[in-house]
Amino acid sequence: MGKSINEIINENRDLYKQWLIDFCAVPSVAAQNRGMEESKKFLQHLFDTYIKEEVEFIETSGYPVAYSHIKSDSPYTISFYNHYDVQPEDPIELWNSPPFEATEKDGKIYARGIADNKGNLIARLAAVHALKQQNPYLPLNVKFIFEGEEEIGSIHLSEFAENHTDKIQSDGNVWEFGYRDVDGRLQVSLGVKGMLYVELSAEGANTDLHSANASIIESPAWRLLFALTSLKDQNDKVLIPGFYDDVIEPTDEEIEFLSQYLFDEEANKEHLGISQFVNNLTGLSLKKKHLFEPTCNICGINSGYTGEGSKTVLPNHAFAKLDFRLVPGQDSERILKLLREHLDNQGFQDIKIKEMSGVQAARTHPTETIVEAVIETVTESEEMSPNIVPNTPGTGPMYDLCQRFGIPSVSFGVGHYASNNHAPNENIRVQDFYKHIEQVADLIVRFEKKLASKGVVKSCN
Numbered sequence: 001m002g003k004s005i006n007e008i009i010n011e012n013r014d015l016y017k018q019w020l021i022d023f024c025a026v027p028s029v030a031a032q033n034r035g036m037e038e039s040k041k042f043l044q045h046l047f048d049t050y051i052k053e054e055v056e057f058i059e060t061s062g063y064p065v066a067y068s069h070i071k072s073d074s075p076y077t078i079s080f081y082n083h084y085d086v087q088p089e090d091p092i093e094l095w096n097s098p099p100f101e102a103t104e105k106d107g108k109i110y111a112r113g114i115a116d117n118k119g120n121l122i123a124r125l126a127a128v129h130a131l132k133q134q135n136p137y138l139p140l141n142v143k144f145i146f147e148g149e150e151e152i153g154s155i156h157l158s159e160f161a162e163n164h165t166d167k168i169q170s171d172g173n174v175w176e177f178g179y180r181d182v183d184g185r186l187q188v189s190l191g192v193k194g195m196l197y198v199e200l201s202a203e204g205a206n207t208d209l210h211s212a213n214a215s216i217i218e219s220p221a222w223r224l225l226f227a228l229t230s231l232k233d234q235n236d237k238v239l240i241p242g243f244y245d246d247v248i249e250p251t252d253e254e255i256e257f258l259s260q261y262l263f264d265e266e267a268n269k270e271h272l273g274i275s276q277f278v279n280n281l282t283g284l285s286l287k288k289k290h291l292f293e294p295t296c297n298i299c300g301i302n303s304g305y306t307g308e309g310s311k312t313v314l315p316n317h318a319f320a321k322l323d324f325r326l327v328p329g330q331d332s333e334r335i336l337k338l339l340r341e342h343l344d345n346q347g348f349q350d351i352k353i354k355e356m357s358g359v360q361a362a363r364t365h366p367t368e369t370i371v372e373a374v375i376e377t378v379t380e381s382e383e384m385s386p387n388i389v390p391n392t393p394g395t396g397p398m399y400d401l402c403q404r405f406g407i408p409s410v411s412f413g414v415g416h417y418a419s420n421n422h423a424p425n426e427n428i429r430v431q432d433f434y435k436h437i438e439q440v441a442d443l444i445v446r447f448e449k450k451l452a453s454k455g456v457v458k459s460c461n
Helices: 005-011 013-024 036-051 114-134 157-163 211-215 220-229 252-260 265-272 283-292 332-345 369-381 430-454
Strands: 056-058 065-070 077-083 103-105 108-110 141-147 172-174 187-189 191-203 297-303 317-326 352-359 387-389 392-395 427-429
Touching: 005 013, 005 114, 005 430, 013 036, 013 108, 013 114, 013 430, 036 065, 036 114, 077 114, 077 430, 108 430, 114 141, 114 427, 114 430, 172 369, 172 430, 187 369, 191 220, 191 332, 220 297, 220 317, 252 283, 283 392, 317 332, 332 352, 369 430, 427 430
Parallel strands: 077 141, 077 172, 187 387, 191 392
Antiparallel strands: 056 065, 065 141, 103 108, 108 427, 191 317, 191 352, 297 317
16 A cells, blocks of 8 residues: 555655755845846756656746646646745844744744745645655646746736736636634635735925925925825725725625634734724724725835934935725726826825836635635644635735636635744744645645536636
8 A cells, every 4th residue: 555645745844844945045036136046946956856847937028937737637727826036034133043044943934935935835846746756647737837026016927827828727726825823723715905006206306405494495205294194094094086986895695704704803912012903993894894995005105314313304305105905896007097186186296106016806706616625625634624714905916817817716825823924034833834735735636526526627738
């Protein structure tokens, strides 16, 4: 009798962890064009040496997409979307260990990009490697799609998808992220919010001035602040006319899922060191706002002197970066147009808008076969039933790669509530990494069986 898949995974634990450590040593920061070529070489090495399958690096107008189609005799296909780029490590002084030297401590591994998204990427490759050790022929076709621009807005993923619709087709997709709640329960997410990311800027005199001139020279910093305060009131309502007009309200079924969604308010407040949530919301109202309502957020503001000590200066320039998290029904281009009209109508025609990125919201229906397979896999492998999240508050290019082409997508992964994505000391638990390998291997087998039992075949191979 052959070895079980979990026995094979256990035999390769050190190998899989080393893959992860080595990958995290590559500083693949797309925003700064660091380590991107090295990432390609590392992925090429993994596929050539261990997966023993071809990987293509398909060129786009930006960084290439790594693509592999591992074929089987099955008519069914599962795809995995991940990204090989990571956030910058700043502020580096707040890290307790070097961000690009994976450090294991107290059952966790710390490194930039380990939760977002290299831990998931490596675990999924490891699952396929383990399955191929058990049987060289996978139970269904597997497609890996790894982009290099997720952390800068996936600005060319739509271009890739449009030019290679044959390559992206599948019966179901597993998306890049996934987390555990405070109590250790694994989340299964069925969608993402969209986003419009912009930079607003104001200009003043043609040079910085002594602040004594503030009596007669207009301050671009104040000008920008006045414009920003016109966007939202103190109750968190966005004041841009028409902003909410196209919002598709959640269905009764989605509200039912929302009522079952577990969100430990007290544990989250304690972890974050806050006393209340926005508008002091609790219960279903809090969860509805968090998952189903759009936002207007200031990501950062910069103007003038912010160094040590004092400097009496009237800056000649001010800018702020904003993100609008959008929900189904809202279109990023329309929101951009409404923002421009609002600023003009409020007398801020001089405020410049630079669009950084725009992404549509996406949502998968819970009755899709890929969702059923993931929920069954998690339920049978965990002590606690999964926490099903109808729509995550975060954003990704899911629509451009999946729902736009009729491909259902679902998310689960190696992260946890304190993984510190985009922050110093990013980390995952080692046990969660190995658990995800086991679950992905099980999902691949289970998904094929469920599709075969339903007898529905999508032309995607």
